[in-house]
Amino acid sequence: MNQLQNFTKGLIKENPVFILLLGLCPALGVTTSAFNGFGMGIATTFVLLMSNLIISLLKNFIPSSVRIPSFIVVIASFVTAVDLIMAAYAPDLHSQLGLFIPLIVVNCVVLARAEAFASKKEVFSSIIDGLGIGVGFTFALTLLGAVREILGSGSLLGIQFLPQGTDGIIVFILAPGAFIGLGYLIVLMNLFKKN
Amino acid sequence: MKNKKPNTLFNMVSTLLIISSIAGMGLSGLYNITKEPIAKVQQKKIQMLLENVLPPFDRVEKKAFIPYDNLTDSILAFFAYDSQNNLLGIAAITYSLNGFSGLVKIMVGFLPDLTIRKTEVLKHSETPGLGDKMETGKSDFPVQFIDKHPETFQLRVKKDGGDVDAITAATITSRAFCDAIDRAYKTLIQHYSPK
Numbered sequence: 001m002n003q004l005q006n007f008t009k010g011l012i013k014e015n016p017v018f019i020l021l022l023g024l025c026p027a028l029g030v031t032t033s034a035f036n037g038f039g040m041g042i043a044t045t046f047v048l049l050m051s052n053l054i055i056s057l058l059k060n061f062i063p064s065s066v067r068i069p070s071f072i073v074v075i076a077s078f079v080t081a082v083d084l085i086m087a088a089y090a091p092d093l094h095s096q097l098g099l100f101i102p103l104i105v106v107n108c109v110v111l112a113r114a115e116a117f118a119s120k121k122e123v124f125s126s127i128i129d130g131l132g133i134g135v136g137f138t139f140a141l142t143l144l145g146a147v148r149e150i151l152g153s154g155s156l157l158g159i160q161f162l163p164q165g166t167d168g169i170i171v172f173i174l175a176p177g178a179f180i181g182l183g184y185l186i187v188l189m190n191l192f193k194k195n
Numbered sequence: 196m197k198n199k200k201p202n203t204l205f206n207m208v209s210t211l212l213i214i215s216s217i218a219g220m221g222l223s224g225l226y227n228i229t230k231e232p233i234a235k236v237q238q239k240k241i242q243m244l245l246e247n248v249l250p251p252f253d254r255v256e257k258k259a260f261i262p263y264d265n266l267t268d269s270i271l272a273f274f275a276y277d278s279q280n281n282l283l284g285i286a287a288i289t290y291s292l293n294g295f296s297g298l299v300k301i302m303v304g305f306l307p308d309l310t311i312r313k314t315e316v317l318k319h320s321e322t323p324g325l326g327d328k329m330e331t332g333k334s335d336f337p338v339q340f341i342d343k344h345p346e347t348f349q350l351r352v353k354k355d356g357g358d359v360d361a362i363t364a365a366t367i368t369s370r371a372f373c374d375a376i377d378r379a380y381k382t383l384i385q386h387y388s389p390k
Contacts, residue, residue, distance in 0.1 A: 062210055065202045070214050077218040081225055088232035091240070152323075170324040 003128050010132030016109045017140035017182075018189035023109040027141055028178040030100045034157055037145025039093045041138025043082050044104050045131070050078045051110055052118040052130035059119045071114045072105065079104045109137060140185075147181050148172045241273075248304025248313040249275045249284040263381040266292070270382045282307045282390070288317065289379035291371040296320035299329075299371045303379050309389040310344045314376065319368075326368030336362050336369065340376065350377040 016022045026044070031037040054074050062070045083101045086094040094101070104110065113133055118126040149155055152172030154162025162168060171177040200206055245255060252275035259269040271288040284307060290300045300318035305311060314337050316330045328334035339360055340348075350373045351357025352366060361369035 058214075061200060062214075063200045063202045063206045066207045066211055069211060073211075073214050073218050077222055080222055084222075084225055084229045084233070088229040088236065091236045167324050173323045 003125070006125060006128045007132035007135075010129070010134070010136030011139060012136075012189070012193055014133070015136045015140055015189060016133055017137060017144075018186050019193065020109075020112075021186075022112055023107045023137060024182070026100050026103060026107060027144060028175065028182060029103075030097055031141055031145035031148055031178060031181075032173050033149040033153070033155075034142055034146035036093075036096050037141035037143075038138060039090075040097055040100060041134070041141040043086065043097070043101060044107060044109065044137055045134025046082055047075060047078045047104050048110055048113060048130040048134040048137075049127065050130075051075045051114055052126040053123065055114045055118040056121065056123045056126035062119075067115075067119060068111075071111060071119075075110050075114070076105045109133060144178070144181055144185060147185065148177060151181075152177060244302050244315055244317070245273055245275070245286050245304075248286050248302055248315055249273075250306075250312070252276060252283045253278045255286075258386075260382050260386055262378055263385055264378065266378075270379055272383060272386075284312060285309075285383065285387070287379035287383060289375045289382075291374035291378065293367070293374055294319055294321055294371040295326050295365070295367045296322070299368070299375055301372065301375045301379075303376050305380075305383070307390045308344070309380060309383065310342060311340045311348075311376070312342075314340055314372075316372075321365070321368045325362070325365040328362045328365060329368055329372050334362060336360070336372075345377065345380040350374075350380070 010016065012019075014020060017024065017027050023044070026040055027037075030040045051071070051074050055071055058070070058074075079102060082104070083094075086097075086101065113129060117129050121129070146156060149157075150168075152168045152170060154160060154166065154168040169177070172181060200210075245252075255273040255275050258272045258274065260272060262268075262270050268290065270290075273286040273288075275283045275286065277283055285305045287303050287305065288300065289303060290298060292298060297320055298318065299316070299321065302315045302317055303311060304313045304315075314331075316337075319326070319329075321327050321329070329336050331337055343358075348359075349357035350359065352359045352361040352369050352373060354361065354366060355370070357373065359369065359373050
């Protein structure tokens with residue numbers, strides 16, 4: 001698999017949310033708007049990138065029986081860093097994402113890539129993999145966020161297109177709507193992948 | 196997975212120790228760097244909220260009061276003065292635990308005689324499209340409190356014998372909103388006599 005394929009597999013063929021069905025908790029929880037989905041995707045991509053890089057560098061240094069705790073410490077450190085930096089320099093996004101930022105630590109996508117890829121492959125491939133999966137994750141969250149925002153709030157990226165005071169289909173801002181939206185998107189993505 | 200480091204006790208302990216130490220040191224460094232920007236962001240947020248609910252002021256004095264009904268979290272009161280030390284108003288960060296989904300946190304701006312000047316919802320988990328109509332701009336609900344005095348305007352919903360028009364289909368949220376303002380008023384008069 002060349003590096004270009006390595007990068008693009010995260011977008012459709014191995015999209016973490018729609019195909020691998022990983023990281024669904026934040027995907028459902030923060031995608032009340034396209035911007036929130038995008039912000040969470042970017043934060044997760046950063047963590048993915050850095051943790052893949054460090055874990056790939058350390059793969060011969062960590063004894064296999066303590067690899068999971070070691071990975072978690074590395075991942076948690078970068079998530080904490082993202083949390084602090086966001087609170088200091090992007091406070092609006094930080095208050096929107098709230099509790100879900102620390103939850104990136106247990107986002108299955110990050111640990112899965114560390115265990116399945118970064119701990120076995122060389123540094124450059126791991127970086128590309130992290131980037132590609134991260135972009136795919138960001139794409140999935142932004143798309144789901146956009147769908148939920150358009151249907152649920154009648155707006156996109158904060159720009160209202162429903163008259164002031166009318167509600168959209170409220171269920172899409174709530175948890176059940178997240179599941180419904182995600183379900184249909186998974187169907188569409190699988191159809192798209194087949195073609 | 197071929198691993199060049201054997202799983203001896205020494206290797207396991209030393210690896211975890213080294214990784215955790217580096218992570219801990221890096222994060223405490225980052226914490227120190229971001230401590231000030233984060234504090235500034237918090238201050239700016241409070242300042243903006245105070246300027247929203249209070250008349251224009253030159254300085255504030257912050258005091259914390261135990262709620263009149265002895266709930267655990269304090270009511271924060273901001274006494275606003277002009278440059279000649281005349282009291283212009285009091286803003287109180289108050290709350291109710293009786294929201295439909297728990298905590299509702301509100302900032303109320305009072306004039307020196309404890310007439311309500313303006314309210315602002317700070318935090319809540321109420322239902323979008325129903326309880327969240329207590330937010331400014333989403334309905335006329337918060338407008339009815341402006342220029343009313345708790346002595347003459349009973350802070351309970353009409354259903355409970357008070358003077359407040361509840362949000363349609365969101366009685367519990369409306370009750371919690373009243374409860375929060377009532378708590379602020381009753382706590383303030385324990386420590387301050389209206390002028």
